[in-house]
Amino acid sequence: MxxxxxxxxxxxxxxxxxxxxxxxxxxxxIIAVAMSRYKSFNLIGGILGGMDKPLPKSPILPTLDQWAPSLEDIEAAGTLHPSDIPPxxxxxxxxxxxxxxxxxxxxxxxxxxxxxxxxxxxxxxxxxxxxxxxxxxxxxxxxxxxxxxxxxxxxxxxxxxxxxxxxxxxxxxxxxxxxxxxxxxxxxxxxxxxxxxxxxxxxxxxxxxxxxxxxxxxxxxxxxxxxxxxxxxxxxxxxxxxxxxxxxxxxxxxxxxxxxxxxxxxxxxxxxxxxxxxxxxxxxxxxxxxxxxxxxxxxxxxxxxxxxxxxxxxxxxxxxxxxxxxxxxxxxxxxxxEWFKDCPPDDAVCLSMYADSGAGGDKVEMIRLHHEAAKMGLSTSMVKLARAYLNQLPSHLPLDLKKAADLYREAAARANEPDAIYGLAQLTLQGFVRQRDDTKMGHLLQEVAALLERAANANHQYAMFNLGVMHRYGYAAAWGGEKDAKLAAEWFENSGLPEGYYAASTYYSSIGDNERSKKLMSRAKRMGYGTEWRKRARIAVGSGGAGGVDINMAWPPFFQTGVVPDKF
Ligand SMILES: O=C(O)CCC(=O)C(=O)O
Ligand SMILES: [Fe+2]
Known part of the structure; x- marks a missing residue:
């Protein structure tokens, strides 16, 4: 070819x-050498009242029982700051x-x-x-x-x-x-x-x-x-x-x-x-x-x-x-x-591109091609399949959370695939993916945090945005951390998303820094915040042109107050 x-x-x-x-x-x-970024911290769960509540369960979907980040992963993940992400x-x-x-x-x-x-x-x-x-x-x-x-x-x-x-x-x-x-x-x-x-x-x-x-x-x-x-x-x-x-x-x-x-x-x-x-x-x-x-x-x-x-x-x-x-x-x-129609059978990238170009209008073939590419290790095809198994993308595949989670896990392992890690964070937050018999909300939120930090570290903009949500609403308190509105604003701004600039702007106005707040608000608007088209386009393109991913995660009501984060 x-x-x-x-x-x-x-x-x-x-x-x-x-x-x-x-x-x-x-x-x-020089930059590769400077790439270590996570600090270690202690695992302290359950210090707030109400945190021993059982995990939120979906009214529709069963809880899965097979994957969560390893304990080492979680223990190694301290609080990540945007400045920890190397250029x-x-x-x-x-x-x-x-x-x-x-x-x-x-x-x-x-x-x-x-x-x-x-x-x-x-x-x-x-x-x-x-x-x-x-x-x-x-x-x-x-x-x-x-x-x-x-x-x-x-x-x-x-x-x-x-x-x-x-x-x-x-x-x-x-x-x-x-x-x-x-x-x-x-x-x-x-x-x-x-x-x-x-x-x-x-x-x-x-x-x-x-x-x-x-x-x-x-x-x-x-x-x-x-x-x-x-x-x-x-x-x-x-x-x-x-x-x-x-x-x-x-x-x-x-x-x-x-x-x-x-x-x-x-x-x-x-x-x-x-x-x-x-x-x-x-x-x-x-x-x-x-x-x-x-x-x-x-x-x-x-x-x-x-x-x-x-x-x-x-x-x-x-x-x-x-x-x-x-x-x-x-x-x-x-x-x-026509460009990717005649792919050699061992050319995973070509097969996935033909699938992404619509595979001549054959939806079943699209899935088959992504399966082939995924078998050869292509993480982006694993993400597409996972989203198809979650029925987030149109396909003939039945809803299968276990397969979706396995595909995400594999993509995360093979290529540190940020969309897969973000997907795992979403599934974990919904209580679908766990391996330990740990039913404490604090531990679940800690896993979500570790996953979001990993995805953010790989430049996933929605993950950065949700770290903003996490710190703004104080979910880190579930494992001994604190509410940190300033860090939240840093994540929001760093996400580079119009919704992020908006959320950061509200923080700066709340501390009286009106000049900074105004600048961020104007940036949010220049990039489409608050328009009808932005919402529609965001859902259509998802993250990086891969549809089927939502910026709004299923954050549970906050422990004591029952407050649920705003939806964007
Ligand atoms: O601005 C650039 O350098 C590249 C932009 C780009 O990749 C595109 O418009 O497709
Ligand atoms: Fe381009």
């Missing part, structure tokens, strides 16, 4: 060490080479990402590749693009729900195949969905295109050369995204379903204008930042898991990116349903 070609047909000329991309390796080591390591394992395209020499750093947790032959197949071309867009081109984007009169960016995370997108389509076909974009919440919106953006589009078209032509040559089995690769979508303080700074882990090949041109300088940024991922938990400077361009195919996390360094930190999605059709036809 072409997507697995390791740039094999490329003409190799020389190996050049592009300093910056080598330096990454050292940074990775993402920087990817550094490049091989550098020079390629010649139409007589032009290009230095290219090539990276390989091995999917995590796969077994035997499947592991051999489970790689994605990407390339970074330093300053593919020249400093002058980037300057000109930025001058247009930074113009105070520049039109506003879209605030419709993003298809990956359901938060305000903060993007601007420069060109799409939809425009060319005379139609407007499909989402009715995009500014371009109205004639006036299209008109309003006409000028900025033509200014941007005047510079971008040339870069795009060069890029087309490069991607056709790099993916020779797709000779008709054509740029079909071009958009600019913005990440800055007071708005979106994350874009959860995902694949670009809309593109056979993607190019991301960074318009900002790593280390100077922003930290963090675009990352590539071995699993949803293991993410590595690609340190992109101005004009540096990352090229990858559909299989690469990736996302964005810009560190919140205050107003001075902004990252702009320009994204081009290529399709394998000069007319930009959507062939995506």
């Amino acid at each position: 072409s997507r697995k070609k390791k740039f094999g047909e490329r003409e190799k000329v020389d190996t050049i060490n592009t300093g910056k991309y080598r330096l990454g390796a050292l940074a990775f080591l 993402l390591p920087v990817f550094g394992d490049y091989s550098n080479e020079t390629v010649i395209i139409n007589g032009r020499f290009l230095q290219v750093a090539e990276g390989r990402v091995d999917h995590k947790g796969l077994l035997g032959g499947a592991a051999e197949r489970a790689q994605s590749y990407f390339s970074v071309i330093p300053e593919f867009a020249t400093p002058a081109e980037v300057e000109q693009i930025l001058a247009i984007l930074n113009d105070p009169d520049a039109v506003q960016f879209d605030e419709d729900p993003d298809t990956v995370d359901g938060m305000a997108s903060h993007e601007l389509y420069v060109d799409t195949v939809d425009f060319e076909r005379g139609g407007r974009v499909t989402s009715s919440l995009k500014r371009d969905s109205t004639k006036e919106g299209m008109e309003e953006r006409k000028e900025i589009r033509s200014k941007l295109k005047a510079i971008m078209d040339n870069v795009q032509d060069r890029l087309t040559q490069y991607v056709r050369f790099t993916y020779p089995s797709s000779p008709s690769l054509t740029p079909c979508y071009s958009l600019v995204r913005r990440y800055r303080s007071g708005e979106r700074q994350t874009h959860d882990v995902h694949r670009d379903w809309n593109a056979k090949v993607t190019a991301v041109v960074s318009l900002s300088e790593y280390g100077e204008e922003y930290r963090g940024g675009l990352y590539v991922a071995r699993s949803r938990s293991e993410r590595m930042v690609v340190a992109l400077g101005r004009g540096d361009t990352l090229v990858h195919d559909t299989s690469l898991l990736h996302g964005v996390k810009v560190e919140d360094d205050g107003p001075s930190s902004t990252r702009w990116s320009w994204i081009i999605w290529f399709r394998d059709s000069e007319k930009c036809a959507d062939n995506s349903k």
Whole structure:
């Protein structure tokens, strides 16, 4: 399959060490060494009245009896703080080479990402590749693009729900195949969905295109050369995204379903204008930042898991990116349903992608494919299956909590899969997953806390949010901890979710820090808090495009007061 070609047909000329991309390796080591974070603490349960109540049992579902985090896990897990989560390591394992395209020499750093947790032959197949071309867009081109984007009169960016995370997108389509076909974009919440919106953006589009078209032509040559089995690769979508303080700074882990090949041109300088940024991922938990400077361009195919996390360094930190999605059709036809149709039987990632693309509309086949991929160790397929067994995703599978819990456990063990760990926290809170004959509420809540901390540590935004809930309402008191509204606010803010900014804002107003409260409230609103679309989009996309997951956990009424946390 072409997507697995390791740039094999490329003409190799020389190996050049592009300093910056080598330096990454050292940074990775330093950060990896600094990764220990949990403090130990004592297990003290049952100090509050009412805590010896039996576990809450679901009126519908039986209590399962087979899994909980090990006692060692729980004992090792002290109170995690957002500041304990290390910044993402920087990817550094490049091989550098020079390629010649139409007589032009290009230095290219090539990276390989091995999917995590796969077994035997499947592991051999489970790689994605990407390339970074330093300053593919020249400093002058980037300057000109930025001058247009930074113009105070520049039109506003879209605030419709993003298809990956359901938060305000903060993007601007420069060109799409939809425009060319005379139609407007499909989402009715995009500014371009109205004639006036299209008109309003006409000028900025033509200014941007005047510079971008040339870069795009060069890029087309490069991607056709790099993916020779797709000779008709054509740029079909071009958009600019913005990440800055007071708005979106994350874009959860995902694949670009809309593109056979993607190019991301960074318009900002790593280390100077922003930290963090675009990352590539071995699993949803293991993410590595690609340190992109101005004009540096990352090229990858559909299989690469990736996302964005810009560190919140205050107003001075902004990252702009320009994204081009290529399709394998000069007319930009959507062939995506065909891309993963003929997977080799031991290619778990390919099978799961075909399942995720709808498996030709065959729902039973979708489940079968995820089963196959899960058997080979693919944690994301285990999560999909678990949610199907929980009837959170539509499928023919019967409700089976034991299977769901086993799949979550396996995914957690194989790839530290944050969605699986969060899923286990949900099941545990509902009293469905236990192995000890321990029926004390305090111990159950402690297990939930340990799971949420593990998931949060692997950057699960809903887990971070629920650590906020846990500390705000004082559930830690169940095992000797205390209510900690400040820590709660830190978790809420750190979740990067509009609901989190809102909840943090209420804390700061409660302690009289109105300025901070106002800032957070405005951020929450800018990202969609309180809108009808945000709620709908959040449920539709779930966590990182994997539907069937809820931000609201089944927190029991608080021991003495009977207070139940607000639902968001
Ligand atoms: O902003 C970026 O660098 C990447 C954004 C992205 O992955 C996307 O829009 O699909
Ligand atoms: Fe993407």
